[in-house]
Amino acid sequence: MENRQHVSFFNLISHSFKDVLLPQFSQFALYDIFFKIVSASILGPLVAWVSRRLLSAAGYQLASNEQIFTFVFSPIGLVAFAVGSASALAILFAEQAGFIFIAAHSMAGRPVKYYQALWHSLKKISTLFELGLLQIVRYLVYLIPFLAIGGIAYVILTSGHDVNYLISERPPTFWVGAVTAVLLGAGAAWVVVVLFVRWIFSVPICMLENKKPADALKESRLLMRTDFLKITLILAGWGLLTVVSSALILQVLASASAFILGSLADNLTIILPVTGILLAVYVLLAAVASFVGFAIFCLLVTHFYTDIRTRNGLPAAVYLEDTGLRANFAIKKRRIIWVAALAILAGATASSYALVENLNIGDRVAVTAHRGSSKSAPENSLSAVKRAIADGADFAEIDVQETADGVVVLLHDTDLMRIAALDRKIWEVAYDDIKSLDAGSWFSPEFKGEPIPTLGDVIDAARGKIKLNIELKFNGHEKDLVKRTVDVIKSKNFESECILTSLNYAGILRVKDLDPGLKTGLIVFKAVGNIFDAPTDFYSLSSKIVTSDTIRSADHHDKAIHVWTINDLNTMTYFIELGVDNIITDYPAKLVELLRQRANLSDVERLLLKAGNWIKQ
Numbered sequence: 001m002e003n004r005q006h007v008s009f010f011n012l013i014s015h016s017f018k019d020v021l022l023p024q025f026s027q028f029a030l031y032d033i034f035f036k037i038v039s040a041s042i043l044g045p046l047v048a049w050v051s052r053r054l055l056s057a058a059g060y061q062l063a064s065n066e067q068i069f070t071f072v073f074s075p076i077g078l079v080a081f082a083v084g085s086a087s088a089l090a091i092l093f094a095e096q097a098g099f100i101f102i103a104a105h106s107m108a109g110r111p112v113k114y115y116q117a118l119w120h121s122l123k124k125i126s127t128l129f130e131l132g133l134l135q136i137v138r139y140l141v142y143l144i145p146f147l148a149i150g151g152i153a154y155v156i157l158t159s160g161h162d163v164n165y166l167i168s169e170r171p172p173t174f175w176v177g178a179v180t181a182v183l184l185g186a187g188a189a190w191v192v193v194v195l196f197v198r199w200i201f202s203v204p205i206c207m208l209e210n211k212k213p214a215d216a217l218k219e220s221r222l223l224m225r226t227d228f229l230k231i232t233l234i235l236a237g238w239g240l241l242t243v244v245s246s247a248l249i250l251q252v253l254a255s256a257s258a259f260i261l262g263s264l265a266d267n268l269t270i271i272l273p274v275t276g277i278l279l280a281v282y283v284l285l286a287a288v289a290s291f292v293g294f295a296i297f298c299l300l301v302t303h304f305y306t307d308i309r310t311r312n313g314l315p316a317a318v319y320l321e322d323t324g325l326r327a328n329f330a331i332k333k334r335r336i337i338w339v340a341a342l343a344i345l346a347g348a349t350a351s352s353y354a355l356v357e358n359l360n361i362g363d364r365v366a367v368t369a370h371r372g373s374s375k376s377a378p379e380n381s382l383s384a385v386k387r388a389i390a391d392g393a394d395f396a397e398i399d400v401q402e403t404a405d406g407v408v409v410l411l412h413d414t415d416l417m418r419i420a421a422l423d424r425k426i427w428e429v430a431y432d433d434i435k436s437l438d439a440g441s442w443f444s445p446e447f448k449g450e451p452i453p454t455l456g457d458v459i460d461a462a463r464g465k466i467k468l469n470i471e472l473k474f475n476g477h478e479k480d481l482v483k484r485t486v487d488v489i490k491s492k493n494f495e496s497e498c499i500l501t502s503l504n505y506a507g508i509l510r511v512k513d514l515d516p517g518l519k520t521g522l523i524v525f526k527a528v529g530n531i532f533d534a535p536t537d538f539y540s541l542s543s544k545i546v547t548s549d550t551i552r553s554a555d556h557h558d559k560a561i562h563v564w565t566i567n568d569l570n571t572m573t574y575f576i577e578l579g580v581d582n583i584i585t586d587y588p589a590k591l592v593e594l595l596r597q598r599a600n601l602s603d604v605e606r607l608l609l610k611a612g613n614w615i616k617q
Contacts, residue, residue: 368393
C-alpha cells in the first residue's frame with residue numbers, strides 16, 4: 001500500500017470513503033445487518049443473562065441508586081462489573097473486527113465476502129472478550145487514583161454542610177470542590193483517551209495476526225509510538241465531524257417534517273401515510289449516518305495500522321482460514337439472506353402491529369408539584385403545598401425526615417443551613433428547637449416567618465384538596481423514620497390520599513411490611529438489574545432513563561411510571577406523548593395549562609404531536 005503519512009485529513013476521509021467503503025459497500029452493509037441480528041438475538045441477551053446471574057449471586061434482586069456503589073465495590077460486584085463491561089466491549093470489538101477484516105483484505109487486493117467476515121468475527125468472540133476484560137482492568141487501575149482522590153475530596157468538602165446548600169449558596173468550599181472535580185475529570189478523561197488510542201490497533205492485531213490479547217495490547221502501544229498525536233487528532237476530528245453533521249442532517253429533517261405535517265389538511269387518510277414515509281426516511285438517515293460514521297472510523301484504524309506496518313517493513317496482515325468456507329457459504333448464502341430478510345420483515349410487522357394496538361391518543365398524565373410549588377413558594381412548606389393546590393396539581397411531593405425527638409418534619413437537606421441559616425443537622429435538634437425558625441426568608445421576604453411544618457400539619461392542609469407524594473429521606477441517622485411516618489398517616493386516616501416513595505429500596509419494603517395497603521414507589525436514577533422485579537406499585541424515574549422501552553416494560557408489568565423533574569414545555573410534551581403516568585415538576589401550573597390546551601385538540605392534532613415525538617426519537 002502506498003505511504004499516506006502526509007495525506008490531509010479530508011483526503012484521508014475521501015480515500016476511505018471512495019476507494020474502500022464504496023467499492024465494498026454491499027459487503028460492509030450486509031455484514032453490519034447480520035452482525036446486528038446476531039448481537040440483538042444472541043449476544044446481547046446472553047450478556048444480560050450473565051449480569052442478572054451475577055447480581056443474583058451477590059444476593060441482590062435489584063441494585064438501585066446508592067445500592068449500586070455497595071454492589072459494585074463488593075467482590076462479586078467487581079467481577080460483575082468487569083464481566084459486563086468486557087462483554088459489552090467484546091460485542092463492540094466484534095462488530096469493529098468484521099469491518100476491519102473486510103477493509104484490510106480489500107486494501108490488500110484480496111476482497112472477501114460479508115459472511116466470511118462474520119464467521120471470523122464470531123470465532124474471535126472469546127478472544128475479544130479477553131481483550132475487553134484486560135482493557136477494563138487496566139482502565140480501572142489507571143483511574144483508581146482519580147476515583148480515590150475524588151471520593152476523599154467529596155467526603156471532606158461535604159462533611160460540614162449538605163451538598164444542596166453548597167450548590168445553592170456556593171461558598172468557597174463549593175468552588176474548591178468544583179475546581180477539584182474539573183481537574184480530576186479532565187485528568188481522567190485524558191488518561192482514557194490516551195489508553196484508547198494506544199490500544200486502537202489491538203482489535204486488528206487479534207483479528208488479522210491471530211495474536212493473544214495481552215500481546216496485541218503491547219504491540220498496539222509500540223506501533224502507536226511515532227504517530228500517536230496525528231492519529232488521535234484525526235480520529236477525534238472524524239468523531240466530531242460525524243456527530244455535528246448527523247445532528248444537522250437530522251435536525252433539518254425534523255424541521256422539514258414538522259413543516260410538512262403542519263401544512264397537511266386535517267385528514268387522517270393523508271396524514272398517516274405521510275407520517276409513515278417521514279418516519280421511514282428519518283430512521284433510514286439515522287441508520288446510514290451511524291453506519292457511515294462507524295465504518296469510516298474502522299477504515300481509518302485499518303489504514304493507519306496497515307500504513308505503519310508497511311513503513312516498518314512488515315507484510316500485510318491478512319489471512320483466510322478454512323479454504324472451503326467461501327464455497328460452502330456461497331451455496332447457502334441466498335437461503336441465509338432470505339431467512340434473515342423474512343425474520344426482519346416479521347419483526348417489523350409485529351412491531352408495527354404492537355405500535356398500532358398500543359397507540360394511546362388521549363393523555364393520562366397526573367401532575368405532581370415538586371416539593372410543593374417550589375418555584376412560587378419555599379420548598380416543603382405549607383405555603384408551597386397550598387400553592388400546589390391553587391395551581392391544580394394532583395399531588396404535592398414532599399420530603400420527610402426525623403428530628404432528634406422523633407417528630408417527622410418536612411425537609412430535603414440533611415442540615416438547616418440553606419433554608420434557615422442554622423448550621424445543625426436535623427437529627428441533632430428537637431422539634432421544639434426548630435419550630436419557630438424562619439424557613440421562608442431565604443426564598444423571598446414575602447414568606448418571612450414560614451415555619452418548618454410537621455407531616456401532620458401538611459396532611460391537615462392537604463386533606464380532600466391534593467394528594468401527597470411523601471418521600472422518605474434516609475440520612476444515615478434516622479431512628480425509625482418509616483414506622484413514624486406510617487403511624488402519622490394511619491393516625492390521620494390518610495392512607496388513600498398519599499403514596500410513599502424513597503431512593504432506599506429497603507425503606508420501601510419496610511413500608512409494605514407495616515401496611516401492605518399503602519401505595520409505594522421506588523425512586524431510581526440508576527439501576528443494575530430489572531427494576532420491574534421490585535415489589536412496588538410504581539416507579540419514580542429520572543428523566544434520563546425513561547424511554548419508550550421503559551414505558552412498554554412498565555405497561556407489561558402493570559406498573560405506573562412517574563418521571564422527574566420536568567420543567568420546560570417541550571420536555572413535558574415529550575413525556576406526555578411517551579405515555580408516562582405522572583410528571584413531577586417545579587412548575588405545576590405550566591403543566592396543568594399544557595394539559596388543558598391538549599384536552600381541546602382533535603385526534604388528528606394529537607396524532608401529529610405523537611408523530612413529531614416519534615421523529616425526535
